[in-house]
Amino acid sequence: MKIIIVGCGKVGRTIAEQLSREGHDITVIDLRQDRVKMVTEKYDLMGVIGNGASHSVQKDAGIESSDLLIAVTDSDELNLLCCLIAKKAGDCSTIARVRNPVYNKEAAFIKEELGLSMVINPEFAAATEMARLLRFPQAIEIDTFAKGRVELLKFRIPSGSILHNLPITQISSKLRCDVLVCAVERGGQTTIPTGSFVLQERDTISIVSEPKSTSEFFRKIGLDVHRVKDAMIVGGGRLAYYLGHQLLEAGISVKIIEQNSKRCEDLCMLLPRAVIIEGDGTDKEILEEEGLKRTEAFITLTGFDEENILLSLFARAHTKAKLITKIKRTNFNEVIDNMDLDSIIYPQYITSEYILQYVRAKQNSRGSNIETLYKILDEKAEAVEFYINEDSEVAGMMLEELQLKQNILISCINRGGKIIIPRGKDTIESGDTVIVITTERLYDISDILK
Incomplete structure (x- = not known):
């Protein structure tokens, strides 16, 4: 194009x-x-x-x-x-x-x-992603498909977890949870695993499931599933406004620290239920006075990446809060990803994902339409949701009959609102939406075939 x-x-x-x-x-x-x-x-x-x-x-x-x-x-x-x-x-x-x-x-x-x-609106889209994370704070990243019915959720396996040394094929029978492990990050390597892959503590894994199944899975592996009750935000720009509004609507208390007095006045008018503090959010005494150690979520949204990173690292040493760090520059993401910053949000990446989704859908005129597209695993892979038309090559075929390319995983089928975590005997039908995890570039569902 x-x-x-x-x-x-x-x-x-x-x-x-x-x-x-x-x-x-x-x-x-x-x-x-x-x-x-x-x-x-x-x-x-x-x-x-x-x-x-x-x-x-x-x-x-x-x-x-x-x-x-x-x-x-x-x-x-x-x-x-x-x-x-x-x-x-x-x-x-x-x-x-x-x-x-x-x-x-x-x-x-x-x-x-x-x-x-x-x-x-990059700030609104980023705020929506942050709010989603604060409703499920154990996650590092959450993407949604099938109009919110399916989640692709990324988290780190803690030390001593029941998942340690567990083959992926045994997760369903041992935990009785309908989730699919679709990606594993270990030692800088990213894998789209087979059923025989053995999980290890400290692996970062991505799972696909319905939200209720995700909550059940987290409870059974001993992780907290409760959303945060309050959030402290440093920086009072547009993104802070959008996030504060969404959190207040969800019943989460919000405190925003902003050093510009005029902006504080504006935020008091825009978010009357939030607590607005005029002060320097990089001053550790202010952070401690305003309850850093007690807050359940700490979000850094200043205009400077360096400040956001240092603030999150400081908070990591002084609180167990859920951390979200906004980063504008993407040229140092390999270094940043190795820091213990919890969840990192790149607003411009979110924008480019929406545009890529639109461009690919516009290019495609074959047997399926792209409904949703996310870049995942530090840009190393994609999660693509296709709508299956009647003339699609894969319609009516069992998954075990499909000759798939390498590094392709069919992770979920949405059939009229019914979510299917697929097995070999399941079929793809016209009218379904299908979520594919891949390291390949896909424009049509038929691109998954050899």
């Missing part, structure tokens, strides 16, 4: 990187020459310097022959204007980043009335 990306900030660069890996023809537009030069040289893309809302600039970028324009500048209004001009100039699909809370409430109206293919 021919794709134009307006805006070469962190989100724009991440999207350009992901889409260029997929082999798309990418052109970027930005007013800043240094940004355009950096992106075009790093990812071997075309670049245009100028205002992305200008018709002539869009023409120079090839809007008349483009399939998609993605506007991710720092201005919501500019992004919407870019998309409107692109619709008129090239009749292509359009995606806009819209971050303002006022617009967020009207996202469906904006999308429909302006003819946008997608409206993306």
Whole structure:
């Protein structure tokens, strides 16, 4: 596909990187020459310097022959204007980043009335993922499928766990829980395991199951399944607002520490049920005075990755709270992942996943549609949910009859709301949605076959 990306900030660069890996023809537009030069040289893309809302600039970028324009500048209004001009100039699909809370409430109206293919709010999406983690604090990462009926949940096996030295095939019979282990991370290596794989303590594993089965599984292996009762958030930006609102709606007490007095006043108006503290969240005396040792969740959302990391490491040494750390830069993720930071959230990765899902679905016109797509296991694998059409090659076949490629695992079948953790005799039928874990790049369910 021919794709134009307006805006070469962190989100724009991440999207350009992901889409260029997929082999798309990418052109970027930005007013800043240094940004355009950096992106075009790093990812071997075309670049245009100028205002992305200008018709002539869009023409120079090839809007008349483009399939998609993605506007991710720092201005919501500019992004919407870019998309409107692109619709008129090239009749292509359009995606806009819209971050303002006022617009967020009207996202469906904006999308429909302006003819946008997608409206993306990275902070709102990141807040939703964080809120999900705080409802199940033992998890490092949670992704959802089948409209929330299925979870892909990642956690670390604790020392002394019943899972230590247990072959995967024995989990169902020993624990009587309908869960599927779909990935194991051990010593820097990632494996999509077979049934004979033996789990070890300190492994990081990913399981697929229904939420009620997940809770039962965690109880049986001795892990707490209760959501947190309160959360302390350092940093009071948009993400803190979205997260605070979602947590308060879920009945979780919220305390936000923010040093900008004007922003504190705004947050008091926006979140009247939250406790807003004006102060420096990096001051350990303030953290201790405000109850760091007693809080059940500690979330670092300042604008600086270094502050977020140091604060989380400090909290790790002084509390047993669930930790969530926001990271903007992705070029040091291998180092960061080795730190004991609990859950790490990269907002721009969440945005790129939504866009990748849309682009792959638009490319596909065969026997299935991509419903959901997540990059998992530090970008080493993907979890893809397909909707199975009548003319799909796999429809009506038992799983044991399928000649699958290596590193492919069919982890779940959703049949009209009934969740099936599949075995060899199960079949895939038209109308099902099927979740596949893979290290391959898939555009259609038939891509799983040799």
